[in-house]
Amino acid sequence: MELVFDISQDEMPIFMAETEDHLQALDEILVRLEQEKNDQDLLQTVFRAAHTLKGMAGMIGHKRMVSVTHALETALDGLRKNKLEVDSALIDLCLEAVDGLRLLREEVINNELSDVEVDSLTERFMIFIQSSQADTLSLNLAQSKQPLPTLKTQPENQPTQTGNDDSESYVIRAEIENNSVASAARAFQLMMAVQMFGEVKNMKPSQEAIESAAPVSHFEAELDSGFDVAALEKELSFISEVKNITISPKNGKPQIQEPGSTASSTNAGSDSEYKEPTQLGDHLVNMGIISRQQLSQALQLQKTEEGKNLLLGQLLVQMGFVSQNKLDSAVVDLIKKQRESVSQAARKQRLEQRSDMMVRTSVERLDRLMNLVGELITDRNHLYQVRNRLDTNGHGNEYINQLSETVAHIGRITDQLQEEVMRIRMLPIGNVFHKFPRLVRDLSQNLNKKIDLVIEGEDTELDRSVIDEINDPLIHLIRNSVDHGIETPQERLAAGKPEKGTLRLTARHEQGRIIITVEDDGNGIDAKKIRDSAVAKGLITEAEALSLSDEKTIDLIFLSGLSTSKKATDISGRGVGMDIVRANIQRINGTILVDTKLGQGTQFQIVLPLTLAIVPTLLVKVKNTSFAIPLVMVAETLRLEPKDIQTIRQQPVTRLRNQVLPLMYLSDVFKIEADQRTKNHHYVVVVHSGKSRIGVVVDALLGEEEVVVKSFGSLIGDIPGISSAAILGDGHVALIVDIVGLLKLSGIH
Amino acid sequence: MTKILIVDDAEFLRVRISKMLSGDGFDVIQAENGARAVEMYKENSPDLVLMDITMPEMDGLTALKHIRGYDASAKVIMLTALGQESVVLEAIKSGARDFIVKPFEHERVINAIRKLVA
Numbered sequence: 131m132e133l134v135f136d137i138s139q140d141e142m143p144i145f146m147a148e149t150e151d152h153l154q155a156l157d158e159i160l161v162r163l164e165q166e167k168n169d170q171d172l173l174q175t176v177f178r179a180a181h182t183l184k185g186m187a188g189m190i191g192h193k194r195m196v197s198v199t200h201a202l203e204t205a206l207d208g209l210r211k212n213k214l215e216v217d218s219a220l221i222d223l224c225l226e227a228v229d230g231l232r233l234l235r236e237e238v239i240n241n242e243l244s245d246v247e248v249d250s251l252t253e254r255f256m257i258f259i260q261s262s263q264a265d266t267l268s269l270n271l272a273q274s275k276q277p278l279p280t281l282k283t284q285p286e287n288q289p290t291q292t293g294n295d296d297s298e299s300y301v302i303r304a305e306i307e308n309n310s311v312a313s314a315a316r317a318f319q320l321m322m323a324v325q326m327f328g329e330v331k332n333m334k335p336s337q338e339a340i341e342s343a344a345p346v347s348h349f350e351a352e353l354d355s356g357f358d359v360a361a362l363e364k365e366l367s368f369i370s371e372v373k374n375i376t377i378s379p380k381n382g383k384p385q386i387q388e389p390g391s392t393a394s395s396t397n398a399g400s401d402s403e404y405k406e407p408t409q410l411g412d413h414l415v416n417m418g419i420i421s422r423q424q425l426s427q428a429l430q431l432q433k434t435e436e437g438k439n440l441l442l443g444q445l446l447v448q449m450g451f452v453s454q455n456k457l458d459s460a461v462v463d464l465i466k467k468q469r470e471s472v473s474q475a476a477r478k479q480r481l482e483q484r485s486d487m488m489v490r491t492s493v494e495r496l497d498r499l500m501n502l503v504g505e506l507i508t509d510r511n512h513l514y515q516v517r518n519r520l521d522t523n524g525h526g527n528e529y530i531n532q533l534s535e536t537v538a539h540i541g542r543i544t545d546q547l548q549e550e551v552m553r554i555r556m557l558p559i560g561n562v563f564h565k566f567p568r569l570v571r572d573l574s575q576n577l578n579k580k581i582d583l584v585i586e587g588e589d590t591e592l593d594r595s596v597i598d599e600i601n602d603p604l605i606h607l608i609r610n611s612v613d614h615g616i617e618t619p620q621e622r623l624a625a626g627k628p629e630k631g632t633l634r635l636t637a638r639h640e641q642g643r644i645i646i647t648v649e650d651d652g653n654g655i656d657a658k659k660i661r662d663s664a665v666a667k668g669l670i671t672e673a674e675a676l677s678l679s680d681e682k683t684i685d686l687i688f689l690s691g692l693s694t695s696k697k698a699t700d701i702s703g704r705g706v707g708m709d710i711v712r713a714n715i716q717r718i719n720g721t722i723l724v725d726t727k728l729g730q731g732t733q734f735q736i737v738l739p740l741t742l743a744i745v746p747t748l749l750v751k752v753k754n755t756s757f758a759i760p761l762v763m764v765a766e767t768l769r770l771e772p773k774d775i776q777t778i779r780q781q782p783v784t785r786l787r788n789q790v791l792p793l794m795y796l797s798d799v800f801k802i803e804a805d806q807r808t809k810n811h812h813y814v815v816v817v818h819s820g821k822s823r824i825g826v827v828v829d830a831l832l833g834e835e836e837v838v839v840k841s842f843g844s845l846i847g848d849i850p851g852i853s854s855a856a857i858l859g860d861g862h863v864a865l866i867v868d869i870v871g872l873l874k875l876s877g878i879h
Numbered sequence: 880m881t882k883i884l885i886v887d888d889a890e891f892l893r894v895r896i897s898k899m900l901s902g903d904g905f906d907v908i909q910a911e912n913g914a915r916a917v918e919m920y921k922e923n924s925p926d927l928v929l930m931d932i933t934m935p936e937m938d939g940l941t942a943l944k945h946i947r948g949y950d951a952s953a954k955v956i957m958l959t960a961l962g963q964e965s966v967v968l969e970a971i972k973s974g975a976r977d978f979i980v981k982p983f984e985h986e987r988v989i990n991a992i993r994k995l996v997a
Contacts, residue, residue, distance in 0.1 A: 144891045181933045182889045185960055188982035189895060311980040312959070312967040319971055343965045368994050370977050490890075 133241045137190040142239070147490065149186060149235050152179040154564055156202075156228045161567040163209075164221045173210035180206050183231065194248045195234040201255035202227045208259060220258055225568065227251055299331065302362070303376045304349045310371040317346040320372065323365045327357035352380065411442055414452065414460055424451040493594060496555050503544075503551045504744065504838030510544045511835065511859025513537045548744065552593065559637045559646070560588035562601050566608055570633060573612045580619050580630040581612060587637035592644045596738055599718045600646070603711040607648040607734050608633065610707070615652030615732050625729065627651070643762065644740060649733040655726040657683040664689070684724055688712045716870045719745065719760050719853075721819060737762070745839055747856070749832035749864060750815060752796045753803070756864040757828070758837050758856055759815055763869045765823065767831055768814040775812070784814070784825060791816065793825040796867075799851055799875055817869050824873060837864065851875045880906040881996050884925040886916040886942065887958065888934040892981075896929065899985050905992070913937030917945040920953070926996050928955040929979075929988070932966055940970055947974040954995045958983075 137145060159176040166172060180203040187195035202224060208214035230251055233244035304320055306313045317340045324330050333351040340346060349372075353362075359377055366375050411425045428445045443461065446452045452460075517537045524530045563585050574581040616622075616631035623629055634649040657680040664670045664686050670678070678686075687708050715722045719739045726732040739745065739762055747758035748767070774784050775793065782793040793814065797803070814825040837856030853868035883905050887893050890911070897907045908923055910916040914937040916930060928946065932939035939957060946953045957970045957978040967978050977991050 141891065141894060144894055148889060148891050175935070178888070178933050178935060181960065185931075185981045186889055186891050188960070189892060191982070312964040312978065314964060315967040315971045315978060318968055319977075322971070341968065343968050368976070370979075370991055370994065 133237055133243060135190045135192055135238050135241075137238065143492075144490070145186065145190065145238065146235070149183060149231075152183050153228055153232055153235065155179045156183075156231075157225070157568045158564045160221055160224050160228070161571050163216055164218065164571070167216040170210070173206070177203065177206040177210050187234075190238065192234065192238065194246070195231060195237075197248050197252050198227050198230055198234065198246070201252040201259075202231075204259055205255050214258060223251075223254055223258065225572075227255070298355050299352045299380045300355055300357075300359070300377055301380050302349075302351050302353060302366070303374070303378075304366065304372050305374045306346055306349065307371045307373060308347060312343070313346045313371075314340050314343045316369060316371050317349050319369045320349045320366065321351065323369065324351050324353060324362070326365065327362050328353045355379070410461065413463075414446070414457075417460060417463075419456055419460055420446060420451045424449070496551075496594070499551055500555065503548050506544050507548060507744065507836065507838055508857050508859065510541050512861065513859075514541065515859050552740070552744075555594050556591035557594050557597050558589050558591050559597065559600075559644075562597055562604060563588045563635060563637070565601075566604075566635060569605065569608060570612060573609065577613065578618060579612065579616055581616055582630055582632045584632060584634045585636075586634070590637040590639060590644060592738065593740055596644070596718055596740070599714060600720075600736070600738065603714045603722075603736070604635075604646070604648065606707050606711050608635070611648060611650040611652065611732065615650040615654075617653050621653075644738040646736040646738065647733055648736075649731065651731040654728040654730055654732055655684055655687065655724070656728055660684060660686050684726055687724065688722075716819075719762060721762075744836055745856075745866065746834065746836050747864075747866065748815060749835050749858070750796070750813070750826075750828040751830040751832055752800070752828050755800075755802060756832065756858065756862055757796065758835070758864040758866045759817065759826070759869065760866065761834065763817045763819065765816040765818050768816060768825065770812045770814055772810070772812070782827075786816070786825075791823060791825045793827055794872070795827045797827075797829075799872060819870050819873055822873065826867075826872070835859065837866070839866065880904065881927070881992075882906045882908065882923060882925040883992065884908050884910060884916060884919055884923065884928045884930075886910045886913065886928060886930040886934070886939065888912055888931065892931070892958075896988065899988065900992075903989060913939055913942030913945075916942045917949070920946050921949060924950070926954065927992060928953065929958055929992075930955055931958045932963060932970065933960075940966060940973065943970055943975055944973050956991055956995070 156176060156179050159172050159179070163169065163172050163176065180199055184196055184199035184203055187199055205214060205220065205224060209216060209220075214220065230246040230248070233246045234248075237244050302320075302324055306316045310316055317335065321330065321333065321337065321340060324333075331352040331354075334349070335344075335346055363375065363377060366372065411429065414420045415422050415425055424446070428442060428449060428451065431449070432442060432445055443457050447454050447457055514537065517534050520530050521534060566585070567583055570581055570583040573579075611633050616633065617625065617627075619629040622631065632651050634647070636645075636647045636649075638645050660683050661675045661678065664683075665672050665675050669686065669689055675683075688711075689709060712722050715736055715738070721737045723735045723737075724732065725735070739760075745758070746761040748761055748764050750757050750759060768784075768786070770784055775782055776784070778790070782795070783790050784793055785791070813828050813831050815828060815831070816823060816825050818824075835858065837858065839854050839856060851868055851872045852865045853871070854866045856864045856866055858864050881904075883900055885893050885896050885900075885907060886909075887896070888911055893909045893911070897909060900907050908919060908925065910919045912934045913930075916928065917937070919925075920928065930939045930942060934942075937945075943955050943957070946955060951974075953974075955975050957967065957975045958981060959967050959970075959978050960981050967975075970978065976995055979987060979991055
């Protein structure tokens, strides 16, 4: 079935982004609500999210989405007004509704009907809501006992005598359209309008009835004659959803006012101040500058001369009640007071202003910007090299000095520009973390486990490209922890642990890198089980198993095809995943480490670069080819004499601080004909991946350089041991080494 | 040109109403919550305000009271949704000149505005 929504292409991204924000907020807060049941702020926020979603769905004509959001909103409204209670069943239903809303939201883009059972959802909400309805009625009645706002400066001696004065009264009648949503409010508007023209009598419905917010279809009121009929007609015509207005002598013929006809009176801008509580008048009286009586007189005059649009202040001056100076200072004083009264709001608003100045832009645009900055960095690096050459050859030359300074300045500016662009691309990792409370809740409910999820450092920012890549690995780690790590409450109690397990998710910056940890206080990983399992599956031989330290054994979990859990579950499956988790993290130049203590818990630590677009590297050379090794991977560099290199089982090694370090000749790996082995000395870059270290032998170390990553694209495709390329400052191309791939290639790992 | 301040926390709605009104020759400014609306009212003295009721930071009802406190002749139309009858009544009592129920059609909005800023 083809669906049609009232939304244009340019509105689409806003709609999708905003609805996603609200759905995410609902997900997150609903889970928190379950813990912090009566948090009013949370209740308000979650209600607003549902309410706003409903409004947006309505605007594009998505009726099914409106139905679900309406049911959700009603339930949340019940919660915030204490008519409903937070319990797991209701939260479950709300979360189910949020899931349904996600699918309904997708319909807007796909134009395809999803299989959300809207009726079933709304019916189940009704059951919850109906249970609270008896209370609702009584509450509504209680609320309606609010006092009437009085029009303070209304002169006491109304009505004014402008027309013929016979004591006959007029009947004002009006009908309120029966599809009006808040007909009582319309009736209230009618009442207010009529009250401006005199003392209202015999009003139907009564003011009390109107204020109870009960629906009103007919309005009727009596007013003593003497008021300006045309002005009242006009005033009433401003009220929407009102028809068949008549103003007629009580015993006479009704005068039907044509809809839309403007009354013949001259008070075109009928907002004359006297109709409103005039703050200035009150202020002057309160300050003792004029008397209440003087105010009344002025107001009266203002009313009788209403066509002239006289200002109250000027009238008071003309009538000699107050001097211009006094009036001016009173006005200033009044404004000051009003400012103060909203200053608190303004203070709050200043914080808000930042978000107000936001611009939404597409990721593609940021990527393009980043590419341009990348080009600029390449040119900057080139300029540096040219400058250095000029400096050596023509030192002291005034032009060269000037050029040199300019190049240095451009360099600084480029650095700043890069930093700014990077900052724009930064997103708090909370964008990923926020999904996890829901995930952990659902998983632990399925498994009958009790788990506290603690999230720290959610404001830690990292590049958008990294954020996109880290989501799946994290989900996997969390599933593993919940499923295999944390024990059932019974098991925990038996092991002398608190019944509730804790899953801790943290993120922080450290030396230009991001460190993310996933830590549980569960059962830990049993090295013996891993060893047995790996042998049984033929991943390693028994002999290898015996020689492996516990630490190295645990690392085997990152091999594909290994599972130690007794039974597979639909949550984390069997043995697939950890290898993919590591591969995904390594693909973005990250590393993952595992640390586990049997019976106490497991911690995974992920180290990520801040961005993928620009990588700090160590440039090395093998014959004529430049290679760039990501600095994240580099532990140290060494200079070795041939005698330092020995061979163990055909594997070249060296001794580094009493530990054996396997060596790998880059020339061998990439089949470059080089004379590395016959040289007097060798340069070695010690790199680490996980807990393994290896020395990469190269011809020369060129130095550190930030390089802009260029992917090979589909034409060249994947090259084992090389992740991508970079253009260097001198225009040459350097190949960026994929250390993990390299280790695999060399067969050392 | 008639200046209209649109207040709604949903950017989607602000954009939609803005487009609607700009097309009809109105000068449109926007605020995303009540607090900002009060501030912008003072800075720009718009001829009319279209304001949502349910918003974070400061809701529409509170903002309405602030705006009316600052300018007793302020013309504010509330944007509301089904189920907010009592709030609407409260808004009218507090000086709102009209209210429009979401979802609304173009014509409904324009009519309400023209009634107040003839």
